[in-house]
Amino acid sequence: MKAKMLSETASSKICVRTLRSALKKTNGTGKQKQMPKKEGQAGAVVKKETGRASPPPKAISSSQRRGRAEKAPATSRTTATLTGTPSRPANARAALMAVKIKEEGEGGRPPQPTPSKKRRRQEEETIVKIEASLLKQEEGTFLLPPPPKALKKQETQKSKSRKIKQEEGLSPMQRKMALAAESPSPFPSFHPPLPSQSLSVYEALEALHGPVSFSTDRPVLDSLVRTILSQNTTDRTSARAFEQLKREFPSWRSVLCAPPGAVEESIRVGGLADIKAERVRRILLGLLKKFPLECQHAATMMSSSSKASKGGEMGGGVVPEEILRSLPGEPTLEFLRSWDGSSVREFLTSLDGVGPKTAACVMLFALGLPEFPVDTHVLHIAQKRLKWLPSGANRETAFLHLNCRIPEAIKGPLHVLLVEHGKRCRACSRGSLQKEEIEGTCPLPEANREGRAAE
Incomplete structure (x- = not known):
């Protein structure tokens, strides 16, 4: 018992001695006392005032280090118990950090350097995206926000898609026509053909093949179906x-009341009979549904004709009789004669199987509107022979470009002459000639050069 009391007394004396030495070093403020620097201080050897060098520090074994580590917590606890205040670290930097953390509160941290404006803006955008994604999390569609570069790319793509697709429900061809209305030519830096070139080529072809004249008395719907049947075939077979x-x-x-396979068999000679017959049926049904008054008026006008009643009494066709009874009248497109050119083009290209070339042919040959259709003959001559188109142009871009460059007064006649010339000139034909070959050389290259020089 006595030995135990002596050991406790000795340990308390050691604690008091340690506390006094700590207070002397920190001056009672928790900061370590700054000692004056001595001249010649370098490395581990310091010269004293007497001129003698201090001996190097003794090496400390691992067991001594463990002993010091075990004593350190006990000493700090004893110091706190004796003084009634928490222990202060001996290191000045650690003490300063402890004061700052205490002022900021538990879990605080020293203030960070102010970020740049660009960094703050990026952080704010990321926070906004995170909040938006958290709102979507309730619906089960939680997504991580993309990086700022990806966000800018998505916004650019969205703005481009809005320009091309102005309204919902437009067909691909209507979007191309809308794009053509905003930008007249898909090749704005490609200037041929000049007006003088177009006129010079037209005069040369007219002198070779004779003047052109065509009538617009054909019904509009007849012209549309005739042009659909001419797709991917020759004029001779489509006419048959x-x-x-x-x-x-x-x-x-x-046609709507015909039995299955009858319409397909009647147009078999033109090729792709099943596809073309289905397109014609869809167009006819669409006209009865969208324009009932116009179709009923057309049926009234045909009532005195022998054509009126032949197909009306037929039954068992591809289209059910119930649908035909609910849609009276005769399909027609004669009401397009009172429409303007842009409205006619927009409506025709919205129909199934009708592209810019088919719509331009109907507008030119049935309605008499100034259009320049581009078929295989016209595309080959304009691109390869006359160099009126860049090498990467296709039929659709060629149609948009040539309709902007060729004068309206000669669009129809020049189209007819180019088609005729492509069928008879070996130098301008894509393959075998479809008509009698012309005599002499082709006048197009010379006429094209003269027109360019005249400009």
Whole structure:
């Protein structure tokens, strides 16, 4: 018992001695006392005032280090118990950090350097995206926000898609036409053909093949179906297919009432009969649904004709009889004659199987509007022979470009002459000639050079 008391007394004396030495070093403020620097202080050896060098520090074994580490917590606890205040670290920097942390509160941290404006803006954008994604999390569509560069790229793509697609529900061809209305030519830096070139080529072709004249008395719907049947085939075979179709089905309503396979068989000679027959049926049904008054008026006008009743009494066709009873009238497109050119083009290109070339042919040959259709003959001559188009142009871009460059007064006649010349000139033909070959050399290159020089 006595030995235990002596050991406790000795330990308390050691604690008091340690506390006094700590207070002397910190001057009672918790900061370590700054000692004056001595001249010649370098490394571990310091010269004293007497001129003698201090001996190097003794090496400390691992067992001594563990002993000091075990004593350190006990000493700090004893100091706190004796003084009634928490222990202060001996290091001045650690003490300063402790004061700052205490002022900021538990879990605080020293203030960070002020970020740049760009960094703050990026952080704010990221926070906004995170908040938006958290709102989506309730619906089960939680997504991490993309980086700022990806966000800018998405916004650019969205703005481009808005320009191309102005309204919902537009067909791809209507979007191309809307884009063409905003930018007249897809090749604004490509200037040919100049007006003088177009006029010079037209005069040369007219002198070779004779003047051009065509009538616009053909019904608009007849012209549309005739042009659809001419797709991917020659004019001769498409003409035969159309004549046979009109012979077996005099009215367009009789086409809807025809038994399965009858329409396809009548146009088989023109190729792609199943696809073309289905397109014609969709167009006819669409006209009965969208324009009932115009179709009923057309049926009234045809009531005295022998065409009117042949197909109306037929039953068991591809289109159910219930639908045909609910849609009276005769399909027609004659109401387009009172529309302006842009409205006609927009409506025609919205129909199934009708592209810019088909719509331009109907507008030119049925309505008499100034259009320049581009078929295989025109595209080959304009691109390869006359160099009116860049090498990467296709039929759609060629249509947009040439309709901007060629004067309206000669669009129709020049189109007819180029098609005729492509069928008879070996130098301008894409393959075998479809008509009798012209005599002499082709006048197009010389006429094109003269027109360019005249400009």
